[in-house]
Protein backbone atom coordinates (compact mmCIF):
# COMPACT_ATOMS: atom_id res chain seq x y z
CA UNK A 215 0.00 0.00 0.00
CA UNK A 216 1.34 3.44 -0.97
CA UNK A 217 0.42 6.48 1.13
CA UNK A 218 -1.96 8.77 -0.67
CA UNK A 219 -0.93 12.32 -1.57
CA UNK A 220 -3.42 13.66 0.99
CA UNK A 221 -1.94 11.62 3.84
CA UNK A 222 1.56 12.78 2.84
CA UNK A 223 0.46 16.41 2.90
CA UNK A 224 -1.21 15.95 6.31
CA UNK A 225 1.86 14.23 7.69
CA UNK A 226 4.11 16.94 6.27
CA UNK A 227 1.95 19.71 7.76
CA UNK A 228 1.89 17.97 11.16
CA UNK A 229 5.67 17.63 11.09
CA UNK A 230 6.07 21.30 10.17
CA UNK A 231 3.74 22.45 12.97
CA UNK A 232 5.58 20.21 15.44
CA UNK A 233 8.92 21.64 14.33
CA UNK A 234 7.68 25.23 14.49
CA UNK A 235 6.20 24.75 17.95
CA UNK A 236 9.40 23.16 19.20
CA UNK A 237 11.29 26.37 18.31
CA UNK A 238 11.84 28.18 21.55
CA UNK A 239 11.30 25.06 23.69
CA UNK A 240 13.94 24.21 26.27
CA UNK A 241 15.52 20.81 25.72
CA UNK A 242 15.54 18.63 28.85
CA UNK A 243 19.33 18.35 28.78
CA UNK A 244 19.75 22.13 29.20
CA UNK A 245 20.10 23.93 32.53
CA UNK A 246 16.76 25.15 33.94
CA UNK A 247 15.30 28.55 33.20
CA UNK A 248 12.12 30.58 32.89
CA UNK A 249 9.11 28.98 31.13
CA UNK A 250 9.18 29.35 27.37
CA UNK A 251 6.59 30.25 24.74
CA UNK A 252 6.50 28.43 21.39
CA UNK A 253 8.71 30.12 18.78
CA UNK A 254 9.67 33.02 21.09
CA UNK A 255 11.30 31.00 23.84
CA UNK A 256 12.04 33.66 26.47
CA UNK A 257 12.42 36.64 24.13
CA UNK A 258 9.37 38.34 25.63
CA UNK A 259 10.92 38.18 29.11
CA UNK A 260 14.35 39.59 28.31
CA UNK A 261 14.58 43.33 28.96
CA UNK A 262 16.35 45.37 26.27
CA UNK A 263 18.71 46.87 28.86
CA UNK A 264 20.26 45.89 32.20
CA UNK A 265 19.82 42.20 31.47
CA UNK A 266 22.06 41.44 34.44
CA UNK A 267 19.25 42.49 36.79
CA UNK A 268 16.87 40.00 35.20
CA UNK A 269 19.55 37.29 35.16
CA UNK A 270 20.15 37.86 38.87
CA UNK A 271 16.42 37.58 39.56
CA UNK A 272 16.28 34.32 37.60
CA UNK A 273 19.33 33.01 39.46
CA UNK A 274 17.36 33.32 42.71
CA UNK A 275 14.55 31.27 41.20
CA UNK A 276 16.32 28.69 39.00
CA UNK A 277 19.88 28.53 40.36
CA UNK A 278 23.41 29.65 39.55
CA UNK A 279 23.44 28.12 36.07
CA UNK A 280 20.42 28.70 33.86
CA UNK A 281 19.52 28.60 30.20
CA UNK A 282 17.56 31.27 28.40
CA UNK A 283 15.88 30.50 25.08
CA UNK A 284 15.93 33.13 22.36
CA UNK A 285 13.79 31.50 19.66
CA UNK A 286 15.84 28.47 18.60
CA UNK A 287 19.04 29.72 20.25
CA UNK A 288 20.24 29.02 23.76
CA UNK A 289 22.09 31.34 26.11
CA UNK A 290 23.75 29.94 29.21
CA UNK A 291 24.01 32.33 32.17
CA UNK A 292 26.35 31.69 35.09
CA UNK A 293 25.45 33.60 38.24
CA UNK A 294 27.47 31.65 40.75
CA UNK A 295 31.20 31.56 41.17
CA UNK A 296 31.34 27.79 41.48
CA UNK A 297 30.09 27.28 37.91
CA UNK A 298 32.34 30.07 36.56
CA UNK A 299 35.30 28.29 38.11
CA UNK A 300 34.33 24.78 37.08
CA UNK A 301 33.10 25.56 33.59
CA UNK A 302 35.22 28.50 32.45
CA UNK A 303 38.34 28.78 34.63
CA UNK A 304 39.05 25.04 34.84
CA UNK A 305 37.92 23.90 31.37
CA UNK A 306 39.63 26.47 29.17
CA UNK A 307 40.34 23.96 26.41
CA UNK A 308 36.57 23.49 26.01
CA UNK A 309 34.99 26.85 26.82
CA UNK A 310 37.32 29.60 25.63
CA UNK A 311 35.63 30.11 22.29
CA UNK A 312 33.27 32.99 21.49
CA UNK A 313 29.78 32.89 19.99
CA UNK A 314 29.78 33.76 16.30
CA UNK A 315 28.28 37.16 15.47
CA UNK A 316 27.65 37.50 11.78
CA UNK A 317 27.46 41.31 11.64
CA UNK A 318 30.74 41.69 13.52
CA UNK A 319 32.39 39.18 11.24
CA UNK A 320 31.31 41.11 8.14
CA UNK A 321 32.36 44.47 9.59
CA UNK A 322 35.80 43.31 10.72
CA UNK A 323 36.56 40.61 8.19
CA UNK A 324 37.05 38.25 11.16
CA UNK A 325 40.13 40.17 12.34
CA UNK A 326 38.85 41.02 15.80
CA UNK A 327 40.68 38.77 18.25
CA UNK A 328 38.40 39.62 21.15
CA UNK A 329 35.61 37.83 19.28
CA UNK A 330 37.69 35.15 17.55
CA UNK A 331 37.62 31.57 18.83
CA UNK A 332 40.72 30.86 20.92
CA UNK A 333 41.86 28.10 18.55
CA UNK A 334 42.17 30.28 15.47
CA UNK A 335 45.22 32.14 14.21
CA UNK A 336 43.75 35.65 14.69
CA UNK A 337 43.37 35.08 18.43
CA UNK A 338 46.61 33.14 18.88
CA UNK A 339 48.78 35.59 16.94
CA UNK A 340 47.22 38.67 18.51
CA UNK A 341 47.47 37.43 22.11
CA UNK A 342 51.02 36.18 21.51
CA UNK A 343 51.98 39.61 20.17
CA UNK A 344 50.75 41.46 23.26
CA UNK A 345 51.44 38.88 25.97
CA UNK A 346 54.94 40.15 26.89
CA UNK A 347 53.70 43.76 26.80
CA UNK A 348 50.88 43.44 29.33
CA UNK A 349 52.56 41.72 32.29
CA UNK A 350 52.60 43.58 35.64
CA UNK A 351 56.29 44.45 35.06
CA UNK A 352 55.97 45.45 31.40
CA UNK A 353 53.11 47.89 31.99
CA UNK A 354 55.33 49.84 34.41
CA UNK A 355 57.22 51.25 31.40
CA UNK A 356 54.05 53.24 30.65
CA UNK A 357 53.85 54.79 34.11
CA UNK A 358 55.16 58.16 32.83
CA UNK A 359 52.17 58.31 30.46
CA UNK A 360 49.84 57.59 33.36
CA UNK A 361 51.50 60.36 35.37
CA UNK A 362 51.13 62.84 32.51
CA UNK A 363 47.54 61.92 31.76
CA UNK A 364 46.38 61.92 35.38
CA UNK A 365 48.03 65.33 35.84
CA UNK A 366 46.15 66.64 32.84
CA UNK A 367 42.94 65.14 34.21
CA UNK A 368 43.38 67.16 37.41
CA UNK A 369 44.21 70.28 35.41
CA UNK A 370 41.16 69.86 33.16
CA UNK A 371 38.78 69.41 36.08
CA UNK A 372 40.34 72.32 37.97
CA UNK A 373 40.01 74.66 34.98
CA UNK A 374 36.71 73.31 33.69
CA UNK A 375 34.62 72.25 36.69
CA UNK A 376 31.49 73.37 34.83
CA UNK A 377 32.24 70.98 31.94
CA UNK A 378 30.52 67.60 32.26
CA UNK A 379 32.87 65.49 34.35
CA UNK A 380 32.32 62.58 31.99
CA UNK A 381 34.06 64.44 29.13
CA UNK A 382 37.22 64.94 31.17
CA UNK A 383 37.30 61.32 32.19
CA UNK A 384 36.62 59.89 28.77
CA UNK A 385 39.33 62.10 27.22
CA UNK A 386 41.72 60.88 29.89
CA UNK A 387 40.94 57.19 29.35
CA UNK A 388 41.17 57.46 25.56
CA UNK A 389 44.35 59.52 25.53
CA UNK A 390 46.08 57.20 27.99
CA UNK A 391 45.38 54.15 25.90
CA UNK A 392 46.26 55.72 22.53
CA UNK A 393 49.52 57.05 24.01
CA UNK A 394 50.46 53.65 25.39
CA UNK A 395 49.53 51.81 22.21
CA UNK A 396 50.58 54.25 19.49
CA UNK A 397 52.48 57.09 21.14
CA UNK A 398 49.69 59.47 20.14
CA UNK A 399 47.79 61.35 22.87
CA UNK A 400 44.44 63.11 22.48
CA UNK A 401 44.95 66.38 24.35
CA UNK A 402 41.34 67.60 24.05
CA UNK A 403 37.93 65.99 24.34
CA UNK A 404 37.32 67.29 20.85
CA UNK A 405 40.68 66.25 19.41
CA UNK A 406 39.93 64.78 15.96
CA UNK A 407 40.81 61.23 17.05
CA UNK A 408 38.55 61.40 20.13
CA UNK A 409 35.65 62.63 18.05
CA UNK A 410 36.33 59.97 15.45
CA UNK A 411 36.43 57.30 18.17
CA UNK A 412 33.09 58.37 19.64
CA UNK A 413 31.45 58.43 16.23
CA UNK A 414 32.79 54.98 15.47
CA UNK A 415 31.76 53.36 18.80
CA UNK A 416 28.30 54.85 18.49
CA UNK A 417 27.99 53.27 15.06
CA UNK A 418 29.46 49.94 16.20
CA UNK A 419 26.94 49.65 19.00
CA UNK A 420 24.10 50.16 16.57
CA UNK A 421 25.60 47.49 14.34
CA UNK A 422 25.95 44.75 16.94
CA UNK A 423 22.71 45.46 18.74
CA UNK A 424 20.32 42.54 18.08
CA UNK A 425 17.51 44.96 17.24
CA UNK A 426 19.56 46.32 14.31
CA UNK A 427 19.01 43.14 12.32
CA UNK A 428 18.72 39.80 14.10
CA UNK A 429 20.76 37.99 11.42
CA UNK A 430 22.04 35.41 13.88
CA UNK A 431 18.45 34.46 14.74
CA UNK A 432 17.04 34.76 11.23
CA UNK A 433 19.94 33.82 8.94
CA UNK A 434 17.90 34.35 5.76
CA UNK A 435 18.26 38.12 6.39
CA UNK A 436 21.88 37.80 5.25
CA UNK A 437 20.75 37.25 1.70
CA UNK A 438 18.67 40.42 1.31
CA UNK A 439 20.38 42.66 -1.27
CA UNK A 440 21.99 45.73 0.25
CA UNK A 441 19.66 48.20 -1.48
CA UNK A 442 16.74 46.76 0.53
CA UNK A 443 18.70 46.14 3.70
CA UNK A 444 19.55 49.36 5.59
CA UNK A 445 21.40 47.26 8.17
CA UNK A 446 23.93 46.27 5.52
CA UNK A 447 24.58 49.94 4.77
CA UNK A 448 25.14 50.39 8.50
CA UNK A 449 27.68 47.56 8.48
CA UNK A 450 29.51 49.11 5.52
CA UNK A 451 29.66 52.52 7.21
CA UNK A 452 30.85 50.96 10.48
CA UNK A 453 33.59 49.13 8.63
CA UNK A 454 34.68 52.36 6.99
CA UNK A 455 34.78 54.27 10.28
CA UNK A 456 36.53 51.46 12.11
CA UNK A 457 39.26 51.05 9.52
CA UNK A 458 39.76 54.82 9.23
CA UNK A 459 40.32 55.03 12.99
CA UNK A 460 42.43 51.91 13.44
CA UNK A 461 44.69 52.44 10.44
CA UNK A 462 45.25 56.15 10.99
CA UNK A 463 46.72 55.25 14.37
CA UNK A 464 48.81 52.48 12.84
CA UNK A 465 50.14 54.86 10.16
CA UNK A 466 51.08 57.36 12.84
CA UNK A 467 53.23 54.75 14.62
CA UNK A 468 54.72 53.46 11.36
CA UNK A 469 55.79 57.00 10.50
CA UNK A 470 57.36 57.46 13.94
CA UNK A 471 59.34 54.27 13.44
CA UNK A 472 60.43 55.22 9.91
CA UNK A 473 61.48 58.72 10.96
CA UNK A 474 63.41 57.40 13.96
CA UNK A 475 61.12 59.16 16.49
CA UNK A 476 60.17 56.15 18.51
CA UNK A 477 58.07 56.60 21.66
CA UNK A 478 58.30 53.10 23.16
CA UNK A 479 54.67 52.36 22.36
CA UNK A 480 53.23 48.84 22.37
CA UNK A 481 52.45 48.81 18.67
CA UNK A 482 56.03 49.90 17.89
CA UNK A 483 57.11 46.77 19.67
CA UNK A 484 54.71 44.62 17.68
CA UNK A 485 55.95 46.21 14.42
CA UNK A 486 59.54 45.41 15.42
CA UNK A 487 58.60 41.74 15.96
CA UNK A 488 56.28 41.59 12.95
CA UNK A 489 58.10 38.88 10.98
CA UNK A 490 59.02 36.85 14.07
CA UNK A 491 55.32 36.84 15.05
CA UNK A 492 54.11 36.29 11.48
CA UNK A 493 51.56 39.06 11.99
CA UNK A 494 50.35 40.90 8.88
CA UNK A 495 49.95 44.68 8.70
CA UNK A 496 46.20 44.14 8.45
CA UNK A 497 46.08 42.15 11.69
CA UNK A 498 48.44 44.60 13.44
CA UNK A 499 46.00 47.42 12.61
CA UNK A 500 43.08 45.48 14.07
CA UNK A 501 45.09 44.40 17.11
CA UNK A 502 45.85 48.01 18.07
CA UNK A 503 42.28 49.07 17.37
CA UNK A 504 40.73 46.32 19.50
CA UNK A 505 42.94 47.33 22.39
CA UNK A 506 41.69 50.92 22.09
CA UNK A 507 38.13 49.60 22.11
CA UNK A 508 38.75 47.30 25.08
CA UNK A 509 40.69 49.81 27.13
CA UNK A 510 38.83 53.09 26.78
CA UNK A 511 35.22 52.85 27.88
CA UNK A 512 35.90 50.24 30.56
CA UNK A 513 38.36 52.44 32.49
CA UNK A 514 36.31 55.54 31.82
CA UNK A 515 33.13 53.89 33.14
CA UNK A 516 34.82 52.68 36.29
CA UNK A 517 36.20 56.13 37.17
CA UNK A 518 32.87 57.79 36.45
CA UNK A 519 31.08 55.27 38.66
CA UNK A 520 33.56 55.92 41.44
CA UNK A 521 33.07 59.67 41.40
CA UNK A 522 29.31 59.20 41.34
CA UNK A 523 29.56 56.87 44.33
CA UNK A 524 31.76 59.28 46.26
CA UNK A 525 29.16 61.98 45.72
CA UNK A 526 26.56 59.64 47.19
CA UNK A 527 28.86 58.60 50.05
CA UNK A 528 30.61 61.72 51.37
CA UNK A 529 31.74 59.78 54.47
CA UNK A 530 33.74 57.35 52.28
CA UNK A 531 35.24 60.27 50.37
CA UNK A 532 36.27 61.94 53.61
CA UNK A 533 37.83 58.73 54.93
CA UNK A 534 39.81 58.23 51.72
CA UNK A 535 40.93 61.87 51.73
CA UNK A 536 42.14 61.60 55.31
CA UNK A 537 44.13 58.51 54.44
CA UNK A 538 45.72 60.16 51.40
CA UNK A 539 46.46 63.35 53.35
CA UNK A 540 48.17 61.38 56.12
CA UNK A 541 50.35 59.30 53.80
CA UNK A 542 51.01 61.76 50.98
CA UNK A 543 50.52 65.16 52.57
CA UNK A 544 49.68 68.34 50.71
CA UNK A 545 53.02 69.19 49.17
CA UNK A 546 53.29 66.56 46.47
CA UNK A 547 51.04 64.58 44.16
CA UNK A 548 50.40 60.92 45.00
CA UNK A 549 52.67 58.59 43.05
CA UNK A 550 52.22 55.02 41.98
CA UNK A 551 54.13 53.52 44.91
CA UNK A 552 51.80 55.24 47.41
CA UNK A 553 48.94 52.86 46.69
CA UNK A 554 50.29 50.02 48.84
CA UNK A 555 50.25 52.37 51.84
CA UNK A 556 46.60 53.30 51.22
CA UNK A 557 44.45 50.30 52.18
CA UNK A 558 41.21 52.28 52.27
CA UNK A 559 41.77 53.63 48.74
CA UNK A 560 42.48 50.09 47.56
CA UNK A 561 39.27 48.92 49.23
CA UNK A 562 37.38 51.75 47.53
CA UNK A 563 38.60 50.64 44.10
CA UNK A 564 37.70 47.00 44.78
CA UNK A 565 34.27 48.06 46.02
CA UNK A 566 33.53 50.04 42.87
CA UNK A 567 34.53 47.04 40.72
CA UNK A 568 32.06 45.03 42.81
CA UNK A 569 29.21 47.55 42.93
CA UNK A 570 29.23 48.63 39.28
CA UNK A 571 31.48 46.36 37.24
CA UNK A 572 32.41 48.07 33.97
CA UNK A 573 31.19 45.04 32.03
CA UNK A 574 28.34 43.66 34.17
CA UNK A 575 27.91 40.63 31.91
CA UNK A 576 31.49 40.53 30.59
CA UNK A 577 32.01 39.20 27.07
CA UNK A 578 30.30 35.87 26.32
CA UNK A 579 32.35 32.70 26.08
CA UNK A 580 31.27 29.63 24.09
CA UNK A 581 32.08 25.94 23.97
CA UNK A 582 34.02 24.57 20.96
CA UNK A 583 31.81 21.45 20.91
CA UNK A 584 28.78 20.25 22.87
CA UNK A 585 30.03 19.56 26.38
CA UNK A 586 28.68 18.08 29.58
CA UNK A 587 28.64 20.04 32.82
CA UNK A 588 27.01 18.46 35.86
CA UNK A 589 23.87 16.86 34.43
CA UNK A 590 23.55 19.47 31.66
CA UNK A 591 24.59 19.80 28.04
CA UNK A 592 26.21 23.08 27.07
CA UNK A 593 25.57 23.38 23.35
CA UNK A 594 28.44 24.19 20.99
CA UNK A 595 28.65 27.91 20.17
CA UNK A 596 25.90 28.98 22.63
CA UNK A 597 26.84 32.21 24.43
CA UNK A 598 27.98 31.51 27.99
CA UNK A 599 27.48 34.70 29.94
CA UNK A 600 29.19 35.45 33.25
CA UNK A 601 26.74 37.49 35.27
CA UNK A 602 29.53 39.40 36.98
CA UNK A 603 27.15 41.91 38.53
CA UNK A 604 24.97 39.12 39.92
CA UNK A 605 27.89 37.23 41.48
CA UNK A 606 29.24 40.42 43.01
CA UNK A 607 25.81 41.08 44.56
CA UNK A 608 25.21 37.55 45.82
CA UNK A 609 23.85 37.98 49.38
CA UNK A 610 25.32 34.60 50.39
CA UNK A 611 28.78 35.96 49.62
CA UNK A 612 28.48 39.64 50.47
CA UNK A 613 26.87 41.22 53.47
CA UNK A 614 24.46 44.00 52.46
CA UNK A 615 25.52 43.59 48.81
CA UNK A 616 23.62 46.65 47.56
CA UNK A 617 25.40 48.95 49.95
CA UNK A 618 28.57 50.82 49.02
CA UNK A 619 30.77 49.73 51.87
CA UNK A 620 34.51 49.65 51.05
CA UNK A 621 35.26 48.55 54.64
CA UNK A 622 34.17 45.01 53.68
CA UNK A 623 37.55 44.68 51.89
CA UNK A 624 39.37 45.60 55.08
CA UNK A 625 37.57 42.85 56.98
CA UNK A 626 38.32 40.04 54.48
CA UNK A 627 40.59 40.07 51.40
CA UNK A 628 37.72 39.29 48.98
CA UNK A 629 35.19 41.48 50.75
CA UNK A 630 33.08 38.42 51.51
CA UNK A 631 31.18 37.72 54.73
CA UNK A 632 33.66 36.95 57.50
CA UNK A 633 33.75 33.29 58.38
CA UNK A 634 32.24 31.76 55.26
CA UNK A 635 33.99 28.79 53.70
CA UNK A 636 36.60 29.52 51.03
CA UNK A 637 35.12 27.02 48.53
CA UNK A 638 33.05 29.75 46.88
CA UNK A 639 36.12 30.60 44.75
CA UNK A 640 35.49 34.30 44.41
CA UNK A 641 38.52 36.17 43.08
CA UNK A 642 39.26 39.86 42.77
CA UNK A 643 39.95 39.47 39.02
CA UNK A 644 36.35 38.41 38.27
CA UNK A 645 35.42 41.86 36.83
CA UNK A 646 38.13 41.16 34.23
CA UNK A 647 36.59 37.88 33.08
CA UNK A 648 37.76 34.33 33.06
CA UNK A 649 40.15 31.64 31.88
CA UNK A 650 42.12 32.06 28.69
CA UNK A 651 40.05 35.10 27.76
CA UNK A 652 40.86 36.98 30.97
CA UNK A 653 41.27 40.65 30.07
CA UNK A 654 44.81 41.24 28.76
CA UNK A 655 44.61 44.92 29.78
CA UNK A 656 44.01 44.19 33.47
CA UNK A 657 47.43 45.23 34.82
CA UNK A 658 47.61 48.28 32.59
CA UNK A 659 44.13 49.36 33.67
CA UNK A 660 44.91 48.78 37.35
CA UNK A 661 48.11 50.80 37.19
CA UNK A 662 46.41 53.76 35.56
CA UNK A 663 43.24 53.62 37.66
CA UNK A 664 45.13 53.38 40.94
CA UNK A 665 47.03 56.55 40.14
CA UNK A 666 43.96 58.37 38.84
CA UNK A 667 41.87 57.50 41.92
CA UNK A 668 44.59 58.53 44.38
CA UNK A 669 45.11 61.82 42.60
CA UNK A 670 41.42 62.66 42.24
CA UNK A 671 40.84 62.02 45.92
CA UNK A 672 43.93 64.03 46.84
CA UNK A 673 42.87 66.99 44.72
CA UNK A 674 39.10 67.35 44.89
CA UNK A 675 35.84 67.24 46.72
CA UNK A 676 32.97 65.94 44.65
CA UNK A 677 29.39 67.10 44.96
CA UNK A 678 26.48 67.46 42.54
CA UNK A 679 26.04 71.02 41.26
CA UNK A 680 22.39 70.75 40.29
CA UNK A 681 21.26 71.23 36.70
CA UNK A 682 18.92 69.11 34.65
CA UNK A 683 20.06 65.73 35.97
CA UNK A 684 18.38 64.39 39.10
CA UNK A 685 20.41 64.36 42.29
CA UNK A 686 22.46 61.16 42.37
CA UNK A 687 21.39 60.24 45.93
CA UNK A 688 18.11 59.03 44.51
CA UNK A 689 19.52 57.00 41.64
CA UNK A 690 19.07 53.28 41.34
CA UNK A 691 21.51 50.94 39.63
CA UNK A 692 19.92 51.38 36.20
CA UNK A 693 20.11 55.19 36.50
CA UNK A 694 23.76 54.93 37.43
CA UNK A 695 24.66 52.75 34.49
CA UNK A 696 22.69 55.01 32.17
CA UNK A 697 24.43 58.09 33.47
CA UNK A 698 27.90 56.61 33.50
CA UNK A 699 27.72 55.74 29.86
CA UNK A 700 25.42 54.56 27.22
CA UNK A 701 28.12 52.34 25.79
CA UNK A 702 28.20 49.57 28.37
CA UNK A 703 27.92 46.00 27.21
CA UNK A 704 24.77 45.17 29.14
Ligand code: HEM
Pocket residue numbers: 327328329341504505506508509510512513516571572573576577578579645646647648649650651652653654655656658659
Ligand atom coordinates in the same frame (compact mmCIF):
# COMPACT_ATOMS: atom_id res chain seq x y z
C1 HEM B 1 38.51 48.69 34.20
C2 HEM B 1 39.13 48.20 33.18
C3 HEM B 1 38.74 46.94 32.44
C4 HEM B 1 37.77 46.01 32.70
C5 HEM B 1 36.81 45.99 33.88
C6 HEM B 1 37.82 45.02 31.66
C7 HEM B 1 36.99 43.91 31.59
C8 HEM B 1 37.09 42.93 30.62
C9 HEM B 1 36.26 41.74 30.57
C10 HEM B 1 35.15 41.39 31.57
C11 HEM B 1 36.63 41.03 29.49
C12 HEM B 1 36.04 39.71 29.02
C13 HEM B 1 36.89 38.55 29.55
C14 HEM B 1 36.29 37.19 29.25
O1 HEM B 1 35.95 36.93 28.10
O2 HEM B 1 36.12 36.38 30.18
C15 HEM B 1 37.70 41.76 28.84
C16 HEM B 1 38.32 41.34 27.69
C17 HEM B 1 39.21 42.12 26.99
N1 HEM B 1 39.77 43.31 27.41
FE1 HEM B 1 39.39 44.28 29.14
N2 HEM B 1 38.80 45.37 30.78
C18 HEM B 1 39.40 46.53 31.21
C19 HEM B 1 40.45 47.19 30.62
C20 HEM B 1 41.06 46.81 29.44
C21 HEM B 1 42.19 47.48 28.84
C22 HEM B 1 42.94 48.68 29.44
C23 HEM B 1 42.43 46.85 27.65
C24 HEM B 1 43.48 47.13 26.62
C25 HEM B 1 44.67 47.54 26.85
C26 HEM B 1 41.48 45.76 27.53
C27 HEM B 1 41.41 44.89 26.46
C28 HEM B 1 40.61 43.76 26.43
C29 HEM B 1 40.61 42.81 25.32
C30 HEM B 1 41.40 42.92 24.03
C31 HEM B 1 39.74 41.77 25.69
C32 HEM B 1 39.40 40.53 24.89
C33 HEM B 1 40.34 39.39 25.30
C34 HEM B 1 40.10 38.10 24.52
O3 HEM B 1 39.03 37.90 23.99
O4 HEM B 1 41.02 37.27 24.46
N3 HEM B 1 40.66 45.78 28.62
N4 HEM B 1 37.95 42.90 29.55
